[in-house]
Amino acid sequence: MALWRLAPRTNTMWWCVEGKDPWQPPHDRVFGFVVRAADEEAARWLAHGAAGEENGAVHGVSPWLDGSYSTCEPIRDEGTAEVLLVNFRHSPW
Known part of the structure; x- marks a missing residue:
């Protein structure tokens, strides 16, 4: 199995548009x-x-199943040491 x-x-016209972006409000x-x-x-x-x-935030869509909303890339074993995912969200308060 792979990772x-x-x-x-984030490179789409709906990104950060309330009612069209599944990740709004944040x-x-x-996010990953x-x-x-x-x-x-x-x-x-x-x-x-x-x-x-x-x-389901946008018309019942699951953004993780729909490739137009999310990416899904294999992580290769080769390469240099790196941080693979940091998912930090600042609190608005």
Whole structure:
């Protein structure tokens, strides 16, 4: 099995548009995953099952299952040491 990195697509016209962006407002939502799965489909379903309120936030869409809302890339074993995922959200309070 491979590791997969999933993240929201931020290069779209709906990004940060209230009512069109599943990650708005930016609380009680997951903004990234690293999962172990056999393939991309299985990785997306695992992320979907562990998601927050981004699931269904826009017309019942699951952004983790829909490639137009999120990326899902395999993480290769080769390469230099690196931080793979930091998902920090500043509190508005």
